Amino acid sequence: KTSVSNGQHGTKYAINLFLEHQWEDNKWGRTKYTIIKEIETPFEEVELAITNNSNLSARLMNVTLGMFLPDVELVNLTIEGATVAVPEAVQHGYQTYEIKYANGSKTYVIQVPFDAPSIKKEYMKVDMRAYTLNVTLTFITHPTSDTFSVPVIAVSAVKDAVLPSARGFCDGRNLHLVITRGNVDQNWLPFISDWNLTPEAVQKYNYSLRDNGTHLEISVPFLSSHLNYEVFHTSGIKASLYLTLKDGNTLANRRDFSISCRFSPSALIQCLPNGTVVITAVKVAGIADLDTRLFVLRDRLCKPSLVTEKTATFKFNVNTCGTSRKFNSTTMTYENDVLYFRPGNDTPVYQLKFACLYAIKQTVDVQYESKKNPPPSIKPGFGYLDLSMKLFKDKSYSESYQKLEYPVVKYLREA
Template structure:
């Protein structure tokens, strides 16, 4: 019989059994339970199953058909107040086989049918799973309050155990040794715990078995009778794979089967309850037969079993426990039946289980959000170890570090942690200049209930966030100084500053008047500082540059760099009226290995009056140091050359560029032959290569001759009558350099937008109006205050159209112009000599086969821009 108690009833782990007559209370210790035919199994949820043999102690037997027993009182051990639950069961069972063998968790039992009072022997066995037996078994599920009594084992004289040597005991001695023996109205029962002195082990078909062989002598009405009894129970035969349990039971157990037998029935069950085929298929259970074994296969994780947590070496492991039952009914040649029932709890070896981490962190929310699981229901999170200390779960939640437990319908657990990036235990560092990495390492401390077994699990979380603001640098110049300001980024002043090739130390900061507050620092330095470089030296100015580098020395990151170049006024050459010349030579960036002290004038004996690592200062008279004199127009010119001393240069790198600087002084000769000073530079110091870019030219059509109002793009096409004047303006845009002048080289008209199309007619040729035109182009002077006059050219023409004899080819024209940008004071010949300087030398473009007509020109459209040398085009329609 089986009694199942849920968690509410199973308050303890010991049972007190009340005798049927109500006069005796017996505590079922583990030894007494095995001797009397009781066993108990509890799962981690606290649910308990109690099994009692129908032939056990304290069970009232009525003709081996009705059994009243299992009146129990449960109490909690160690509790001063006993909590009792009185339960009882009444079962009917009549499907006895001649021999019944039970292998339970803690004992093995064998019972044989014996002669009745009239001397007959009932050898008929019945099917446990017949309709009759099912009805009998169902009666065991009810509770009854009927009293129970102790059934005395009378009539047994002595017992001989074989191990295999015989050991003889009278009944009292056998009971004292822990064995159970009794006679019922129809059966003789012997019960033995496992691993007693009179049992022994033996391998049967590769499966270890625990065996009991005993001859029992008892007194019957017809005299002394002896019955040989044997039981054999498997204590092994289980094979585990990752997801399957295979349980092997020998088909032929030598002490139990002698001679030929016929297997009548085989059944599988769970927790002592049989399963039909549909139930087995639904659970993926199989029961098969091989040549030597009955094989039961159960998937690991089947719902009929349960998992349990363990923590060997403080590491989380799982085991799976399930209790299959195998029942076999066979018949021997003498027509005696044997029912063999095995209740066999199976627990898998410990399986390491690594809970999965789900990192649900969204870095922009600046909070770690992680979930760890799965754990079994018997795991409890106790504390969390941070780098700053250990906190209990309650303490974590009180500090805003949210720790929650989540349970699923199957009893498994997960734990979630929500920890802000701002928590002290969260470390942060920069993986690259703009990215901050937030790192959290904790150890979660757990207990396994009810054993309170501790184990731990480390947890590491990392999130990257582009939340770093780099420092910024700004700077300005005046005529003497660079002014530099550095604003700190989000990481504060965690960097070093390089000015040129030197580190900005506190000593250097005093030299440059460094000031600092919580947000930025600033300083200023003269352009002659040794931490600047000279890019370009001209007659009256020098272009100097300062370079800054912000550097993180911990990880060798460049956090920012900055270069500021400015022109500073500096007259490097001075020519005095007394014939003295002073020259300042500077070391420029393009000649990095130049040593100023190696410079000399034409006369190598004339060395610098003063020099250091950046400057060389010369002072000489015009009649010394190899100075030459020439006459040019009304000037007397004195020249000298500063070069590298060849002897000194031998020590420099052969790849160093040569250094040559010509110094010139011009003296004006007037009509009275008296001399006056005038300086005109001829050569420049070594310079860096000039930059390149684009100049933009625009062509517009004015609405009036004063060029005050212009047509817009949306105004086109524009209708004009024949011979009506058109006023054009061409301008060099986005330039304020008054040293540049725009010259119109050629302008012509075509019938379509293709500048090379025919027919065409010249309007301006080589900078002048077309002399072959009856209505010549007219240039207009430019007077403006807002713009540079030299950048603008204006001309007008009279509206015309193309004709072929009497036919107008098309009532539209397009105008194209080539523009040239020249130096305003250029003395060169050609187009840059000025707009139409010598009109007499101009030749018109050849006639293209068509002449201008005098009919209506319908429209004008277009504003076009161009780089230097490209077309500037206005078009008529």
């Protein structure tokens, strides 16, 4: 029979021992002595076998638990912390079957669809997903009404993972990355340079993040501290956005995407009509240890007005900061350089040349003549005139009287 000890399932064997003792003598004849005694073995724990017979094509978890003696009955299932009776488990997608064998023993079969809410789905690798059934079964024994529970955990690997994909494009001022969701990334988080794209952070850096459940679209301005820039060419500057999707629980890298675009050099400079120039220099790959705070113009006293980790922005007038000027018949050109010098070195390791061209739309003839200044005139007036006098001790005028020697007393005969 089934026995329960400290919540553990096991068995005990019991027999009714019948002992008959007979003897015979001359006085009493044949005598019988009968003893009937029940003997029970100690409790022996029995390990139950859990067999995973899941049907992958039918997307059905199929788990068999047993063997049990006839005096055991399944009464409850605990699903995601909620305990339900066997008939109610159907509402959660759980079907249970009792299978009896000729010797009286039996097993129980639990069937659950892969897509049931309580089935945990986890991405494994490449195109594989793991489906995990985690349910606790509670049994009762008859006639003692003892109960015991058996946790059932079964994992099935299914080749049905659909990874997210992406496409990118650029307009004149931004880089855009559109990610099409798969069936494994519901809990994956977008990161740029190990920086989580939370709504608060997106707003802080003036980025754009839109998620409608099936697509995730990210837009980043061309001038951003989270982009990578490559060497300048006359055709433009190459900017790259690298995005990583990470597991929301372990932060393990799951998927990498990138978009690179070449932007016109004009995106870095503004030449304003009032003669103000706004130029942004970017930190390019290949030059180690660039500190954007130390960028300067030709006049090294001209420092950036705005600095980020990847950019330095200067705002100045064309008549300052060592700016040179050239004329031709149609334009006036102002030129300068953004420079970076390593300490103790007068040769720049970074140089960004830039120019502002202003069109000369028209010329104006101006008549000019000089006017003669009127001759000076003297007008009488009244006022106070302060005079000071210094006395010398001899005719050579080499030594004068000091303040402490005044007043000086001299008689006319001594003069």
